[in-house]
Amino acid sequence: MRTEQVVARQGTEIRRPTPEAPLPKDFEAWYVEHQSAVYRFIRFRVETREVAEDVTSLVFMKALRSFDRYDADRASPRTWLLRIAKNAVTDHLRSLQRRGSLHVSLDRIPDLVADVPSHEERVIKQERIQRLLNGTQKLRKADQEILSLRYGTGLDNAEIAEHLNISNNAVAVRLHRALKRLKESVMDTTMNGIEDQ
Amino acid sequence: MSDTHPIGGIDLPDDLKSLDEELSSIRYEERASFQPELRAELARVWAEEGRRRPKSAVRQHLAAAILAGLLLGSAAVPSARASFVRLLEVLSEEPAEVVVPPQPISTPAAPVFVEEVAPVVIPAHEPMEIAFEPEPEAVMEEVPMIVREPTVVRPQMVDRVRAEQLLQSVYPTYLQRRGVGGTVLLRLWIDEAGEPSLPNLTRSSGVSDLDRAALAVAPSFSFLPALQDGRRTATWIQFPVVFAPDSVNIDRFPRTVDDPYALPHVPVGEAWEQDTPLDLAELPPVGAVLPEEVEQRDVAEQSLEAALADAADVGPLDAVLSGTVPDGIALSRWRETVGGALEAAIDEGRETPASLMALGRLRLRQGLRTEARGHFERGLHIAVLEPDAVSPWVVAELHYERGTLVRDGWFSADNVGRVRSGSFDPEACPAARSSGATQTETGYASSEQLVAWNYLCPDEMTTVFDQGFRTIGPEISGDLTLMMASYRAAIEAYPGHVGANTDLLLTLAADHRWDGVLAGARRFTRASAGHPNGLLLTGLALHRLGRTQDAAEHFEAALERLSPTDADALRDIGFLLDASGQTWYRRLPADAKRAWEEDYWSARSRALLVTANEREVEHLARAAYAQLRFGTVFGDVGEVWVRFGGPDAIHIVDGGSGKLTEFWDYGSGPDITFVRWVTSERTDLTPEGRAYVDDLGTIFPPQ
Numbered sequence: 072m073r074t075e076q077v078v079a080r081q082g083t084e085i086r087r088p089t090p091e092a093p094l095p096k097d098f099e100a101w102y103v104e105h106q107s108a109v110y111r112f113i114r115f116r117v118e119t120r121e122v123a124e125d126v127t128s129l130v131f132m133k134a135l136r137s138f139d140r141y142d143a144d145r146a147s148p149r150t151w152l153l154r155i156a157k158n159a160v161t162d163h164l165r166s167l168q169r170r171g172s173l174h175v176s177l178d179r180i181p182d183l184v185a186d187v188p189s190h191e192e193r194v195i196k197q198e199r200i201q202r203l204l205n206g207t208q209k210l211r212k213a214d215q216e217i218l219s220l221r222y223g224t225g226l227d228n229a230e231i232a233e234h235l236n237i238s239n240n241a242v243a244v245r246l247h248r249a250l251k252r253l254k255e256s257v258m259d260t261t262m263n264g265i266e267d268q
Numbered sequence: 269m270s271d272t273h274p275i276g277g278i279d280l281p282d283d284l285k286s287l288d289e290e291l292s293s294i295r296y297e298e299r300a301s302f303q304p305e306l307r308a309e310l311a312r313v314w315a316e317e318g319r320r321r322p323k324s325a326v327r328q329h330l331a332a333a334i335l336a337g338l339l340l341g342s343a344a345v346p347s348a349r350a351s352f353v354r355l356l357e358v359l360s361e362e363p364a365e366v367v368v369p370p371q372p373i374s375t376p377a378a379p380v381f382v383e384e385v386a387p388v389v390i391p392a393h394e395p396m397e398i399a400f401e402p403e404p405e406a407v408m409e410e411v412p413m414i415v416r417e418p419t420v421v422r423p424q425m426v427d428r429v430r431a432e433q434l435l436q437s438v439y440p441t442y443l444q445r446r447g448v449g450g451t452v453l454l455r456l457w458i459d460e461a462g463e464p465s466l467p468n469l470t471r472s473s474g475v476s477d478l479d480r481a482a483l484a485v486a487p488s489f490s491f492l493p494a495l496q497d498g499r500r501t502a503t504w505i506q507f508p509v510v511f512a513p514d515s516v517n518i519d520r521f522p523r524t525v526d527d528p529y530a531l532p533h534v535p536v537g538e539a540w541e542q543d544t545p546l547d548l549a550e551l552p553p554v555g556a557v558l559p560e561e562v563e564q565r566d567v568a569e570q571s572l573e574a575a576l577a578d579a580a581d582v583g584p585l586d587a588v589l590s591g592t593v594p595d596g597i598a599l600s601r602w603r604e605t606v607g608g609a610l611e612a613a614i615d616e617g618r619e620t621p622a623s624l625m626a627l628g629r630l631r632l633r634q635g636l637r638t639e640a641r642g643h644f645e646r647g648l649h650i651a652v653l654e655p656d657a658v659s660p661w662v663v664a665e666l667h668y669e670r671g672t673l674v675r676d677g678w679f680s681a682d683n684v685g686r687v688r689s690g691s692f693d694p695e696a697c698p699a700a701r702s703s704g705a706t707q708t709e710t711g712y713a714s715s716e717q718l719v720a721w722n723y724l725c726p727d728e729m730t731t732v733f734d735q736g737f738r739t740i741g742p743e744i745s746g747d748l749t750l751m752m753a754s755y756r757a758a759i760e761a762y763p764g765h766v767g768a769n770t771d772l773l774l775t776l777a778a779d780h781r782w783d784g785v786l787a788g789a790r791r792f793t794r795a796s797a798g799h800p801n802g803l804l805l806t807g808l809a810l811h812r813l814g815r816t817q818d819a820a821e822h823f824e825a826a827l828e829r830l831s832p833t834d835a836d837a838l839r840d841i842g843f844l845l846d847a848s849g850q851t852w853y854r855r856l857p858a859d860a861k862r863a864w865e866e867d868y869w870s871a872r873s874r875a876l877l878v879t880a881n882e883r884e885v886e887h888l889a890r891a892a893y894a895q896l897r898f899g900t901v902f903g904d905v906g907e908v909w910v911r912f913g914g915p916d917a918i919h920i921v922d923g924g925s926g927k928l929t930e931f932w933d934y935g936s937g938p939d940i941t942f943v944r945w946v947t948s949e950r951t952d953l954t955p956e957g958r959a960y961v962d963d964l965g966t967i968f969p970p971q
Contacts, residue, residue, distance in 0.1 A: 094311050102310070106303055111296045121634035124302050128309065128600040135310055198468055200294055203287075222291040250284045 098138055101148045102131065108149065108224045109156050115204070115223025116160050116215060126163050130156045150234050153224065157216060206257035214249035221246060309598055421495035423458045423505050431489045438481040439511055448649060449511040450475050452482040456507075460500040462493040470506055474641035482509045528749040529776055531788050532756040534763045534795070545818075546790055546806060548825045551798035561764070564661035565589075568622045571659070575613040575623035582606050589622065591629025606630060621647035621658050625666055637673060644670045664762030671754025675771065678747040684739065684920045684928065686712040691736025697725035715923035719941050722931060723956050726938040733919055733931070751775075763795035770801045774897055777808065785809040800829040804892040811889045820880035823888045832858070837900070838891045839865060843907045846965065890914075904953040908932065908940055908961060915940070929954065 094102065109130055114123040133155050134141075141151060207215055220231050228242045235242070280288060425431065443449070450473025457466040467486045472479050486509070494503040569585045576582060582605060587594045593602045610627040613619050628643030647666045651658040689712055700720045713721075713736075722729045752775060758768035769792040776784045786809035793802030807822035827835045836858065842850040856864060869884040887910070894901045894909040901910055915932035919939075923929055930951070931939040941957040944950070953961060 094307070094314055098310075102307060106306070107298065110298055110302075114296050119635040120298075121636070124306075125600045125603060125634075127302075128306055128598075131306060131310055132313060135314055199290070203291065218291070222294065223296075247280060247284065250280070250287050254283060254287055 094135075095138055097148075098135060101134075101152065105149050105152050106131070108226075109152050112153055112156050112219050112224040113160055115219040116207070117163060122163070126156070126159050130159050133159070147233070153220070153234060161212070202257055203253070206253050209256045210249065210252055213245070214252055217242070217245050218249050218253065305599075309600075313598075423462070423494045423503065424492040426490045426492060434485045434488055435482075435509065435511070438485045440477050440481065443475065443477060443511075448475055448478075448646075449473075450478050450645065452479050452509045452511070454482055454486050454507060454509060456486055456489075456505055457502065458491050458493055458505055459502045460493050462491045464489055464491055472638040472641065473511070474638065474645045476638075476642065478511050481511075528752045529779060529781055529784060530752075530756070531784060531791075532759040532763075532772070534760060534791060544790070546793055546803075546822070548821060551793075551825065554798075554829050561661065564659040564762075567659040568625075568662045571620045571622035571657075571662070572626060575618045575620045576609050577613070577616075577618060582609050588626050591626060591633055603630060603634065619646075619650070621651045621662050621666060624650070625662055625669070628666075628669060632669070632673075641670060641673050644673075660761045661765075664758040664765045664768065667754050667758035667761060668765060668768045671751050671758065671768065671771070674747050674751040674754060678751055682920075683918055684922050685737050686921060687718060687732060687736040688738070689713045689717075691732045692717075692721070693728070696728045697721055699724045713921075715921050715927070715929040718921055718931070719929065719954055719956055722941060723938045723960060726936075729939070733933075737919055748775075759792075763791070764797070764799070766796060766799055766801055769796070770805070770896060773805045777805070777812075777893070780812075782809045782812045786813065798825075798829060800826045800834075801896065803829065804896060808889055808892055811885060816882055816885050817880045819889065820885045823885065823892065826892070834895070836861070837902065838888060838895060840891070840901060841865060841868060841887065843910050844887075886913075898951075903951075904942065904958070905951050908942075908953070911961075912940070912964075920944075 093099070106127070110123060110127045113126045113130070114120065117123050117126060130152065134152055137155075141148070146154070207218055210218070217231065217235070220226050220234060221228075226234065228239050228246070231242045231246075232239045237245075451471075452469065452473045453471035455468040455470045456464045458464050464487045467483045469479055469483060473482075491505075493500045494505075495501065565586070568589060572585055572589055576588075582588050583594050583597065583602065588606055588610075593599050607627065607630050610623050610630065613623050614627075624643045624647035628640040628647065631637075631643065632640040644666045648663070648670070651663045651666065692713065700717070713732075718729075718732075721732065752772060755768040755772040755775075758765050759772065769788070773785050773788050773792065776788065785805060789802050789805035789809055793799065793806055796802055803822050803826035807819045807826060810816075810822060811819035823838075827838060830838070839862075840854075842854050845853055853861065853864065869881045872881070872883050890910050890913055891901045891906075893914070894906045898905050898909070900906055912934060915934050917933040919931040919933070921929045921931070928944040930942040930944055932942070933939045938960060940961060941954045942951050943954050
């Protein structure tokens with residue numbers, strides 16, 4: 072059979088999951104505490120929920136394999152995980168760019184929602200969210216990072232300051248500038264970009 | 269001076285404040301099972317890699333030295349032994365992968381929603397046809413929420429010739445040369461002055477450059493604004509833009525015909541006669557597989573293998589082809605490996621329809637529907653250019669996948685609407701006053717109000733739905749036509765295609781076109797060597813056409829060909845029993861079940877004119893329909909369908925937040941209500957619906 076030959080030749084290993092197997096104790100705690108924050112940080116910047124899941128998986132795999140190199144004196148677990156996440160998102164976007172399909176999702180994004188009462192408002196809101204997220208992708212990476220820390224991960228200014236190792240005031244200023252550029256970017260996308268043709 | 273909003277000491281002006289609030293309001297719905305899945309995967313990797321990690325020579329020597337020291341010096345001391353164990357654990361680890369610290373990123377930022385598309389001059393000798401269709405008058409549609417009154421004049425396009433010229437100017441030549449076209453469904457905001465803005469993509473063509481071209485040029489069209497009661501008003505409009513490069517493309521995608529319910533054109537001969545009854549005794553033996561299917565799947569795998577070339581570790585080719593993760597392999601790793609190999613094939617010009625099908629399916633499972641559709645359509649394009657090199661089965665699969673994408677959109681909008689809150693007369697149903705004010709801010713009744721009215725005042729509810737229900741879905745007739753055309757094309761390429769035949773015939777059945785179902789199901793059964801779905805659909809049609817005896821024979825033939833589990837599910841009469849009877853019955857061994865079912869039905873035979881038991885055949889027909897339509901006869905939907913049959917009508921109310929409430933109308937009495945979640949395929953009875961269904965069981969106790 073062709074399939075069996077391929078399996079043998081390529082040495083694909085079929086592994087059975089062991090869902091009850093233990094994780095290192097500290098890592099288990101980090102996972103419980105920070106998994107959602109890392110996921111949201113990533114989801115803010117990638118196209119779909121499924122891609123966010125894939126990238127989140129990579130982040131925790133990488134963290135697990137580097138676990139014994141973690142230095143508590145240099146960064147908190149969350150900061151460490153978010154740095155890995157930042158690199159993973161960058162790698163993901165680069166890979167999309169390499170294959171020429173840096174894909175700005177044109178589909179609806181049903182997992183990103185806001186509390187609105189009706190179907191129309193939800194559709195309009197989703198389109199607005201989509202436009203905002205597309206707009207963030209035009210920004211500088213530093214702007215993208217601070218916006219995803221604030222609106223993806225949900226950190227407050229003090230936590231962002233700790234993460235980026237800058238002052239609270241600097242965070243506020245950067246956020247202000249990033250929001251301003253985002254606003255310009257969104258307006259640019261919907262209005263001016265077309266007339267430039 | 270505008271209000272300001274502090275953001276950690278810095279005030280934000282109003283416009284940024286609203287942006288801040290908007291971004292803060294986004295909720296991230298994480299898939300519920302993701303966290304435990306990932307946790308299990310991490311644990312598995314930790315367990316396996318921990319076992320496999322080799323000790324470095326230095327560490328091993330160091331461990332040996334320490335071991336000796338500890339054994340000699342302090343093995344008797346518990347704390348020292350504990351340290352020793354911990355130390356050995358540390359030493360057994362290989363050097364971990366170093367996490368690269370954040371690096372400056374030099375790559376440019378991502379592209380934007382609408383990219384700049386340079387105008388392209390089309391050479392005169394290159395024939396090209398661009399249609400902007402249908403006529404603007406026929407396609408300009410108001411979004412219901414904007415235009416509330418019936419006296420509305422829709423926005424009118426002016427200077428259509430110029431619009432076509434503009435479209436021509438942005439149609440990328442490389443796509444024309446390759447014969448790539450498509451239909452882009454756009455939405456535009458037309459303000460009171462007729463100025464278009466805010467272009468949105470409602471439905472992609474599947475080709476990103478065509479989408480961008482349409483989005484780029486649409487705001488340059490000219491319109492007369494909509495009129496509401498004679499006054500200019502702003503509104504959204506939605507319309508398709510069709511890029512059709514040349515006549516070659518007509519065959520690339522399914523032909524649409526005037527009647528979306530038309531049956532496919534397949535080879536006609538004695539064996540294909542749709543009007544000839546099936547000879548059940550002549551059907552191929554159970555489990556027979558069409559030799560051509562084996563051959564064609566083999567061709568498809570070879571084509572995939574050719575595209576993948578030397579790519580390593582993609583696993584079984586049939587899994588890659590079907591886009592299904594092999595059992596026990598980590599999902600994310602598999603996606604990355606297979607996706608990378610398939611994309612490399614595209615980059616290196618080795619793409620084939622089979623590899624594009626595989627990549628499309630992979631992307632589909634990642635939720636990237638637009639990209640998936642693009643791959644399917646590109647696969648079809650190559651299949652048209654090189655028909656001899658492609659397995660008809662792959663062509664059918666590509667058409668089917670495309671049709672299924674269209675179907676999902678159609679189903680999500682079909683019958684979905686809202687009820688104006690003014691349709692309620694509070695005096696008519698005093699008992700429902702506590703369900704909330706009849707006049708709401710949104711102007712529409714909430715799902716909870718409607719459910720309360722439905723069960724408390726069912727007679728009034730009929731009037732409410734008759735007079736106040738307004739559908740809100742987008743225009744779906746085009747989707748229906750395209751979906752059915754895709755299924756027809758799949759069947760024409762491969763007449764035994766199970767999915768396309770089943771979906772096409774179920775769509776006919778939902779419209780009560782039983783003659784068509786009968787003809788199509790007979791042809792499907794013959795072409796598929798007696799597939800159980802074909803026999804079930806033939807039986808269903810015969811039953812609905814009043815031929816009970818024939819229906820019974822076809823159901824019996826289908827049951828023989830189904831797996832024991834599926835056959836058992838169709839015969840299951842648990843829902844017809846009371847709770848204790850159901851528990852007792854479902855615990856019976858198979859043989860005892862069959863004997864008990866026989867007794868059950870023989871005691872309920874209604875007519876002696878036919879050999880078949882009419883009630884049993886009706887039960888099988890309902891179960892067959894539930895199985896084919898919902899994928900199972902169990903669960904709430906299956907239970908209601910099996911117990912009460914299909915409803916006379918279904919109203920679906922969008923309650924916001926991804927929740928739809930379905931009202932199944934069975935004539936007199938309350939509707940049976942279900943809740944369906946948009947983000948999943950799950951449909952359950954509402955608590956009120958469950959109570960009502962249970963009450964029906966009490967009022968009409970099972971015999």
